[in-house]
Amino acid sequence: MPVDILNRSVQNCRMARLVEFDVSKAQDKALVLFWRKGYQATSLADLLEAMGIGRSSFYAAFGDKRSLFLACLDLFGKRTKDLLLRARSDMPPLDLLQNFFERQFVGSAASKAQWGCMLVNTVLELADVDAELSARASGHLVDMQAHFEQCLLDAGCAAEQATEMAALLMLVNEGVRVSNRRKLTPQQQRAPIETTFRLLRSAIA
Numbered sequence: 001m002p003v004d005i006l007n008r009s010v011q012n013c014r015m016a017r018l019v020e021f022d023v024s025k026a027q028d029k030a031l032v033l034f035w036r037k038g039y040q041a042t043s044l045a046d047l048l049e050a051m052g053i054g055r056s057s058f059y060a061a062f063g064d065k066r067s068l069f070l071a072c073l074d075l076f077g078k079r080t081k082d083l084l085l086r087a088r089s090d091m092p093p094l095d096l097l098q099n100f101f102e103r104q105f106v107g108s109a110a111s112k113a114q115w116g117c118m119l120v121n122t123v124l125e126l127a128d129v130d131a132e133l134s135a136r137a138s139g140h141l142v143d144m145q146a147h148f149e150q151c152l153l154d155a156g157c158a159a160e161q162a163t164e165m166a167a168l169l170m171l172v173n174e175g176v177r178v179s180n181r182r183k184l185t186p187q188q189q190r191a192p193i194e195t196t197f198r199l200l201r202s203a204i205a
Contacts, residue, residue, distance in 0.1 A: 023061050026051040030062075031072040035118040038125050039069050039133065070136060076118045077140030084147045093151040094204070097169065098197045105176055105189045117177040119144075124178075145170040157204055165200060172196050 033050045034042055044065055048058060062068040083103075087096045115121075122137035149166035157165060176192060 021053055021057060021061075026053055026061070027068070027071065027075065030068055031075060031118070034069055034072050035076070035121070036115050038121060040125065040129070066133075069133065073118065073122065073133070073136050073140065077137075077143065080119075080140070081144060081147055084144075084151070088151070088154075093154040094197065094201060097148065097151050098193065101173070101176070101193045101197075102190065105180060105193065114180055114183055116181050117174070120174050120177050141170065141174075144173070152204075155204060161203075165203070169196070169200075 029050045029052075030047055033046060037046070042065075044055070044058070047065065047068070048055060051058070053061075062071070084096070084100055087099065090096075091099065119137040119140050123134050123141070126134040126137075145166050148169045149162045152162035152165050153159065172192065176189070180189060
């Protein structure tokens with residue numbers, strides 16, 4: 001066997017031994033840590049401890065902290081949008097949107113809301129520090145706003161009205177996520193959402 005092929009085979013075997021853990025579960029643990037602490041405050045040592053893996057396995061599976069953070073941002077964005085997509089066939093569009101906000105922010109099911117939103121947090125943390133990471137998070141927020149707009153179109157809004165209201169909902173989304181870091185009561189969390197949707201339904205009617 002040629003030496004270069006043999007070397008590649010040995011390297012592949014070593015890589016296989018290094019990545020002997022559930023990569024998906026490890027990434028989930030990293031996502032939660034990044035979400036709770038932010039990018040800059042999360043060290044490699046923090047990640048290794050939370051994920052339960054060694055340094056070599058980390059680099060073999062994820063490359064580096066930055067690459068892992070980008071993957072976690074994409075995963076967070078996808079999961080958030082999937083919540084909207086899964087519900088679109090189950091309830092009227094305005095009920096869907098209000099349910100999305102309430103499930104995200106209110107009560108025991110929304111306990112992680114006190115961490116804010118990983119996407120919003122990233123924009124706030126890194127806007128003047130790391131343009132690429134901030135832009136990636138902003139892109140997912142733009143996609144989410146487009147889903148809001150489509151739901152509003154489905155509810156009977158004219159195109160211009162749907163665009164304006166989707167922008168308003170995104171501002172509410174970002175504002176409530178930030179304010180929830182103050183550890184508001186469920187009623188304090190629910191009140192601005194109920195007011196927003198009462199006004200929104202009235203405007204559409």
